[in-house]
Amino acid sequence: MPGTLTEFAMQTDSLIQHARDGDPQAQSKLVQIWYKRIYNFAFKFIGQHDQAMDITQKTFISMCRSLGGLQDLARFKPWLYKIAVNYCREEVRRAKAGKFVGFESVWNPEAEISPAWENSTRRHDNPESQLRYREVTDILQQALKQLNEDQREVVIMKEYEGMKFREIAEALNISENTVKSRMYYGLDALRKILESNDITRETLGYEF
Amino acid sequence: MSFKPGEAEWMGYLYHELDAETTSKMDALIQSDPEAAREWQRWQKLRAVTGLLEDKEVIAPVFYQQEPQRKTRTIPGIYKVLTGIAASLLILMVAAKFLDLHISYSKNELSISFGPAPVAEPIIKQADPGITAEQIQQLIDESLAKNSAGIEAKLKETRQALKQELAANDKTDAEQMNQLVTGSAQINEAQIRQFVSSLQTENLKLIKDYMKMSAKEQNNYMEGLLVDFSKYVQEQRRGDLQLVETRLNSIEKNTSVFRQETEQILTSILGGKNKDKEVKY
Numbered sequence: 182m183p184g185t186l187t188e189f190a191m192q193t194d195s196l197i198q199h200a201r202d203g204d205p206q207a208q209s210k211l212v213q214i215w216y217k218r219i220y221n222f223a224f225k226f227i228g229q230h231d232q233a234m235d236i237t238q239k240t241f242i243s244m245c246r247s248l249g250g251l252q253d254l255a256r257f258k259p260w261l262y263k264i265a266v267n268y269c270r271e272e273v274r275r276a277k278a279g280k281f282v283g284f285e286s287v288w289n290p291e292a293e294i295s296p297a298w299e300n301s302t303r304r305h306d307n308p309e310s311q312l313r314y315r316e317v318t319d320i321l322q323q324a325l326k327q328l329n330e331d332q333r334e335v336v337i338m339k340e341y342e343g344m345k346f347r348e349i350a351e352a353l354n355i356s357e358n359t360v361k362s363r364m365y366y367g368l369d370a371l372r373k374i375l376e377s378n379d380i381t382r383e384t385l386g387y388e389f
Numbered sequence: 390m391s392f393k394p395g396e397a398e399w400m401g402y403l404y405h406e407l408d409a410e411t412t413s414k415m416d417a418l419i420q421s422d423p424e425a426a427r428e429w430q431r432w433q434k435l436r437a438v439t440g441l442l443e444d445k446e447v448i449a450p451v452f453y454q455q456e457p458q459r460k461t462r463t464i465p466g467i468y469k470v471l472t473g474i475a476a477s478l479l480i481l482m483v484a485a486k487f488l489d490l491h492i493s494y495s496k497n498e499l500s501i502s503f504g505p506a507p508v509a510e511p512i513i514k515q516a517d518p519g520i521t522a523e524q525i526q527q528l529i530d531e532s533l534a535k536n537s538a539g540i541e542a543k544l545k546e547t548r549q550a551l552k553q554e555l556a557a558n559d560k561t562d563a564e565q566m567n568q569l570v571t572g573s574a575q576i577n578e579a580q581i582r583q584f585v586s587s588l589q590t591e592n593l594k595l596i597k598d599y600m601k602m603s604a605k606e607q608n609n610y611m612e613g614l615l616v617d618f619s620k621y622v623q624e625q626r627r628g629d630l631q632l633v634e635t636r637l638n639s640i641e642k643n644t645s646v647f648r649q650e651t652e653q654i655l656t657s658i659l660g661g662k663n664k665d666k667e668v669k670y
Contacts (some may be wrong), residue, residue, distance in 0.1 A: 224445055238450075314441070321442040337416055339404065346406055358397050363535035365396035372435045380438060 197257050201248045208248070214344050217297050218342060219265050226269045226335045232276075236268045243268075259352035262344070266334055266352060273330065317380060324374040332367030339364055392418055394425070403432050 193214075199207035217238050224233035243264045251260055258339065325333055338344045339360075346364075350357045392414050394402070401407035402415045418425045484490075493503045 213449045217444065217447055221444045221445045225442070230445075234447075237447075317438075317441055318443070321439065325442075340436070341442070341444075346401070346404070361397040361400040364400045368400075368432070368435060371439065372431065375435070375438060 186335055193247055193257075194254050197248075197251075197254050200245075201251060201254075205208040205248070208245050215261060216241070221262070222262065222265055222275040222337055222342055225322070225325055225341060226333060227272055236265065236272055239268050240265045256351065258344070259348045260343070262338060262348075262352040263354075270330065287361070303379070319362055320378050322376070322378055324371055324378075327374055328367050328370055332363050332370065335360055336371065340368075394418065399428070399432065403436070478505075 191232050196210055196214075200211050202217060202223040216237060220233055220237045225231065227233055227236065240261070244261060252258060262301075325337065328336060338349045338352070341347070344352070346357045346360050349360045353360070394415060398415065404414065419429050420426075421547065488503050489505070491500075493500050556669065578655060
């Protein structure tokens with residue numbers, strides 16, 4: 182395990198370097214490191230598990246194929262998210278054109294015992310708290326879906342993926358100011374959606 | 390205050406990505422302007438709520454990397470020819486091995502043959518035609534007769550010498566054996582006598598010791614018996630004495646009781662007679 186952030190960054194750089202040179206082990210390691218992040222980005226963007234899985238898989242296949250073309254190792258993160266964003270947009274377009282109905286809309290995976298539920302930290306909470314949490318996360322997920330695509334991708338990248346404005350700008354091929362502007366209006370829209378659902382810090386109380 | 394933050398400033402301040410100067414301006418504005426403070430609070434509250442959406446756990450699948458296709462190398466023409474020659478030679482060598490091919494060159498003759506190798510016939514030199522076979526046989530017979538006569542003479546000599554030596558050896562052996570037997574017999578008799586006498590003395594000593602020990606033990610035993618018997622007698626005597634003493638004591642008690650009773654009777658009788666005399670008077 183890397184001791185410091187610098188050490189970690191160096192290790193990641195060398196890992197990317199090896200993966201770029203075609204080392205399958207390094208590529209596998211990169212997939213292991215970034216899989217959860219890309220999946221969660223796609224899931225928050227699309228809101229469907231299966232599609233998010235597809236997008237994640239496609240993203241990593243593309244990563245392995247075109248990693249050789251990456252010149253600057255420091256730009257790996259925005260580069261990877263750029264691939265993921267493109268696949269997310271493609272998926273949205275496909276869904277709009279084909280009136281795609283996700284499998285999860287007719288099947289509730291949470292109703293069954295799943296490893297995700299077994300591993301969840303909320304498993305030990307009281308039932309009321311669990312229910313409230315589920316409601317809040319559903320509302321948040323729905324609120325994100327109500328944002329337009331431009332705002333949604335920026336909000337998710339910034340708020341949940343912790344990317345710098347510069348990195349987001351690089352990933353989306355836009356200026357930093359545009360990113361900040363989209364972020365501002367995205368958050369503002371999100372606030373309005375949440376307020377309309379009466380979801381504020383005060384209403385949630387001390388449970389969260 | 391003239392500073393009015395735009396969207397970029399607000400977002401930069403919210404995510405700590407502003408330069409130091411703008412950050413201090415924002416700090417001052419939030420401290421001084423209640424409207425800006427309310428705006429700041431709204432952003433913070435929103436972030437507190439959005440932070441509730443946690444990551445979903447997902448397990449990364451096993452990553453399989455397809456092996457890159459290997460480039461096929463084209464062999465240049467010259468190498469192809471050389472490889473062909475080498476392969477042909479190898480085939481010829483294998484075929485020759487299986488067909489048992491032999492190639493030899495000697496006396497300006499090249500011979501190629503299959504199957505087992507030809508064996509060269511041995512060259513026998515012709516004997517000298519000057520001496521006839523009969524003469525040779527005679528010479529051989531003569532030499533054989535000479536040899537056998539010499540051998541026989543030598544054998545006789547050695548036999549005689551051996552006989553003499555054996556006789557001498559027998560004689561000396563017999564003498565030595567006699568000496569040994571007589572010596573050993575003498576030694577044995579003396580040893581046996583000595584052994585018997587030692588046995589006798591030892592036995593005697595043992596019997597004496599035994600007798601002594603047994604006598605002593607008998608004495609001890611008798612003494613013990615006597616002591617025990619005397620103790621027993623004394624005990625008996627003591628018991629008898631105690632019995633006699635108790636009996637005597639009881640007799641003495643009975644006697645005293647009888648005397649007292651007799652005295653009482655006598656006093657009562659005497660007392661009655663005196664009363665009668667007083668009445669008479």
